[in-house]
Amino acid sequence: MSKLPSAIQLAVVAVVLMATPAAAQDYYGSVSVGGVFLNDSDNSGSFSSDFLTGTGTTIPNNTPLPAGTGVGWTTEFDTGYTVSAALGRRFNNGLRGEIEFAYQSNDVDTHRNVQAAGIPLDNEDVGVLISGAPLQGATVGAVVADGRGSVDTTFLMANVYYDFAEYGAFTPYVGGGVGVGFVNVDYSPSGVGIVDDDDTVFAYQLIAGGSYAVNDSTSVFAQYRYRATEDVETSVDLFPASLDVENRASAFEVGVRFNF
Numbered sequence: 001m002s003k004l005p006s007a008i009q010l011a012v013v014a015v016v017l018m019a020t021p022a023a024a025q026d027y028y029g030s031v032s033v034g035g036v037f038l039n040d041s042d043n044s045g046s047f048s049s050d051f052l053t054g055t056g057t058t059i060p061n062n063t064p065l066p067a068g069t070g071v072g073w074t075t076e077f078d079t080g081y082t083v084s085a086a087l088g089r090r091f092n093n094g095l096r097g098e099i100e101f102a103y104q105s106n107d108v109d110t111h112r113n114v115q116a117a118g119i120p121l122d123n124e125d126v127g128v129l130i131s132g133a134p135l136q137g138a139t140v141g142a143v144v145a146d147g148r149g150s151v152d153t154t155f156l157m158a159n160v161y162y163d164f165a166e167y168g169a170f171t172p173y174v175g176g177g178v179g180v181g182f183v184n185v186d187y188s189p190s191g192v193g194i195v196d197d198d199d200t201v202f203a204y205q206l207i208a209g210g211s212y213a214v215n216d217s218t219s220v221f222a223q224y225r226y227r228a229t230e231d232v233e234t235s236v237d238l239f240p241a242s243l244d245v246e247n248r249a250s251a252f253e254v255g256v257r258f259n260f
Contacts, residue, residue, distance in 0.1 A: 026090050030098075032221075032255025036080040038106040038151065038247070044072040045236070045243035047116075054133030056124035062132065065117060071241050073114040073144065075187070077151065080106030082251050086159070094163045100177065102155040104227070104249065111144035111189055129238060149186035149195075151247060153229065155203055156180050169214075175207040181229040185245050195243060197234035204228060211257060219257045226250055 047069045055061040081104070088098025114121040122141030127133040129140065159177030181203035187195040209223025228248040236243055 028088050028090065028096075028098075028257050028259045030084075030086045030088070030221075030255055030257040032082075032084050032223075032253045034082050034251050034253030036082045036104045036106055036249050036251045038077040038080060038104075038249045040077070041075045041151075041246040042072065043075060043243050043245050044070070045241050046070050047239070047241045048235075049240045051239055051241075052131050054127040054130040055135050056121070056128030057139070059119075059124055059128050061134075069117045071116045071236075072243070073111050075111050075245075076109040076147070077106040078109045080104060080150075080249075082253065084155075084253075084255075088159075090163075096161045096163065098159045098161075100155070100157040100159055100179075102157065103153070104155070104251070105150055105152045106249070108147035108149045108151070108187060108189075110147040111187070112141070114140050114144060131239070143192065144189040146190040148191065149188040150184075151186075151232075151245070152184045153203075153247060154182040155227070156182075157203065157205065159205075159207070161207070169212050170210055171213070171219075172210045173208070176205060177207070178202070178204045181247070183229060183232045183245075183247055185232055185234050193237050195234050195236055195245075199232045199234065201230040201232060201247075203230075209253075217259045219259075220254070221257060222252075222254050224250065224252055 047065055047067050049067050051065045053059055053063040084100055084102035086098045086100040088096050090096040124140050125135045126138050126140050126143045127136040157177040157179035159175055161173050161175035163171050163173045181201050184198040185195050205225050205227040207223055207225040209221055211219045211221035213219045231244040232247055234243050234245055
């Protein structure tokens with residue numbers, strides 16, 4: 001969170017640079033779409049207040065877990081998608097800068113390895129997670145394996161690229177950017193609301209790709225990007241706890257760039 005001001009400052013600088021006088025076709029706009037592979041999230045957190053368990057398979061009812069006791073699990077995601085639009089400007093030294101607006105979404109595939117106080121809970125009755133509850137007839141592992149929900153992120157990024165020497169109509173490039181990510185986390189395994197929260201966090205990305213000039217005004221491009229945010233701070237709804245969710249992804253995209 002502390003890095004947000006510097007990201008905003010960089011975005012302001014990029015806007016100022018783009019607003020300075022430029023020759024025809026120094027400016028461009030682009031749109032892209034692609035697939036996103038969100039890394040597994042090792043969610044980790046702790047109880048925010050004292051908690052008395054429900055009845056587990058081996059854990060007695062009303063077992064105390066004091067505030068600060070660790071809790072967490074691993075979440076796996078389905079392949080998702082991303083769309084983006086950008087406005088940029090080229091400079092004579094091979095550099096270009098742009099402001100980008102992007103969105104990515106990945107559905108939850110499954111959760112696993114639930115633990116509290118270092119104790120594995122996947123084989124415990126799910127009642128253990130509900131204070132004072134009797135046996136529910138299903139294990140924690142079975143309930144959370146039915147992953148539902150998603151992690152959705154809207155990005156506002158300031159990017160800088162370097163275009164290498166052209167090979168005919170083909171131009172390879174590398175780039176990177178910083179900005180902010182507006183992240184919503186929805187974990188609802190088996191329809192049970194566990195987390196439904198959002199956070200605004202620092203975001204960054206690294207990009208490599210190549211473009212092909214169709215004509216003087218239009219290029220098509222393909223690129224890979226590694227895009228990530230700081231861990232997303234969320235509150236757990238089922239029991240009193242906070243949880244940090246990881247948000248790191250690889251994206252493969254194709255797009256069109258228009259010079260003007």
